[in-house]
Amino acid sequence: MGVHEALDVAFEAEVKAYDFYDGALRSVTNPEVHSLFEYLRDQEVRHQEMIREFKVRTPEDPDVDPGDLVDEPQGQ
Secondary structure, rough: OHHHHHHHHHHHHHHHHHHHHHHOOOOOOOHHHHHHHHHHHHHHHHHHHHHHHHHOOOOOOOOOOHHHHHHOOOOO
């Protein structure tokens, strides 16, 4: 998975979190919990913006072969 693909996955997680808090607000009656969920929902929007900004600044890279990250055994 490349950097941009990972950022896409992260972005989708932020969208789901936003949807969760936004949907929950319809049924939350406790004012303190309602306020907290509004805050958390709004944070998810900021997280989405951060991911978009980072993706624009980050060059696309090829998939990483895990084998390239393995060191050869060293003699003792």
